[in-house]
Amino acid sequence: MQRPSPRSACESKARAALLAPHPLTRSTTSSTSSTESSASSTSCYYAPPPVQDAQRFLKPSALVRQYTLQGARCGLATGYDKRAHVIRIRAEGEQFLLELPDLQSVVYWIEAIQAAVDVSLDLDERPMPTGPTYPRHPADR
Structure with a gap:
């Protein structure tokens, strides 16, 4: 095989x-x-409906450049006021702006890209995950 x-x-x-x-x-x-009487x-x-010419982008000849997510950063493009719902991705020294249709898509894409960035490094090179840090109560000090 x-x-x-x-x-x-x-x-x-x-x-x-x-x-x-x-x-x-x-x-x-x-x-x-059929087993339940209620709807x-x-x-x-x-x-969403696929782009009509989406298949042409899947061909190896259409690939211009590949980028690795190792060390990439992704977040909301707060400084970009021309359009709403834009995220900024920085990878390999370049910056990409992606416009999305709504706020839910923005959150979904940022979480998905950040999750991919987190697992892009080798296990030996990944930083240890840190939990949320909360300030201690003054009486606990």
């Missing part, structure tokens, strides 16, 4: 990510089960 090359594995992951349900696009449906409301998340 032949193992897929890293490039084809990355391409298949990228395709799966494009076609996977987006956790912030919500659709509410109502269904009735229950369920909340499902569906991907």
Whole structure:
């Protein structure tokens, strides 16, 4: 059995990510089960409609440059006032601004990118996680 090359594995992951349900696009449906007499409301998340030419961006020939997330920083672009819901990503000395449709998407993207940055370093090089630090009560000193 032949193992897929890293490039084809990355391409298949990228395709799966494009076609996977987006956790912030919500659709509410109502269904009735044959065992239950009452209708229950369920909340499902569906991907937004895919871009018609999304497949052309998945080709290796369309790749201009790759960036590593090692040492990258991500946060809200507070100094950028031209548009709302913009995040700033700094990676490998370059800066990227991403505009998102709403505040929920901004929070989702920042958390996802920061989680990816946290696991991008080797285990030996990662800093130990620190919990939240709370000030001590004056009587405890």
